[in-house]
Amino acid sequence: MKDANCVFCRIIDGSIPSVKVYESDNVIAFLDINPMEKGHVLVVPKQHWRTISDVPVDAPDAVRCAEEAMYIVRVTAKALGEGLADGTNILQANGACAGQTVPHLHFHVIPRYGGETLQPGWESGAGKYKDDDERDSYATRIADGIKKIVESEGIFG
Numbered sequence: 001m002k003d004a005n006c007v008f009c010r011i012i013d014g015s016i017p018s019v020k021v022y023e024s025d026n027v028i029a030f031l032d033i034n035p036m037e038k039g040h041v042l043v044v045p046k047q048h049w050r051t052i053s054d055v056p057v058d059a060p061d062a063v064r065c066a067e068e069a070m071y072i073v074r075v076t077a078k079a080l081g082e083g084l085a086d087g088t089n090i091l092q093a094n095g096a097c098a099g100q101t102v103p104h105l106h107f108h109v110i111p112r113y114g115g116e117t118l119q120p121g122w123e124s125g126a127g128k129y130k131d132d133d134e135r136d137s138y139a140t141r142i143a144d145g146i147k148k149i150v151e152s153e154g155i156f157g
């Protein structure tokens with residue numbers, strides 16, 4: 001599935017150039033044009049899904065594509081860690097309110113170098129709960145949602 005108006009689909013089809021670090025039938029990885037740090041890589045499944053929630057689980061080729069993207073996220077972080085960076089952040093945004101600017105699922109692999117104190121753009125503790133009951137109510141709602149989806153999709157568990 002491709003979208004002719006999507007910048008990442010156009011990178012995938014080669015009509016927009018990129019500095020590639022990996023490419024297969026399912027996945028492309030290239031340097032971010034606006035890097036948060038030197039060596040900032042974007043890992044992009046070649047199928048056009050807007051967000052991670054849009055990945056279908058009933059299509060084996062889609063599942064394979066998404067799994068390979070996750071695998072390449074891992075491999076990219078590992079490769080950065082072997083002599084290049086001291087650590088990495090993995091960042092993936094879904095929706096404009098989360099800071100997603102290209103509506104094609106992608107994963108940022110951001111290298112971190114020794115001595116930095118860079119934070120990846122969020123304030124730790126900014127989402128403090130008013131009390132334990134509120135915290136537990138979030139946990140229960142999320143756990144119930146995960147359970148419902150895991151059971152209905154029947155992939156794991």
Ligand SMILES: [Zn+2]
Pocket residue numbers: 002003006007008009010047048049103104
């Ligand atoms: Zn796309």
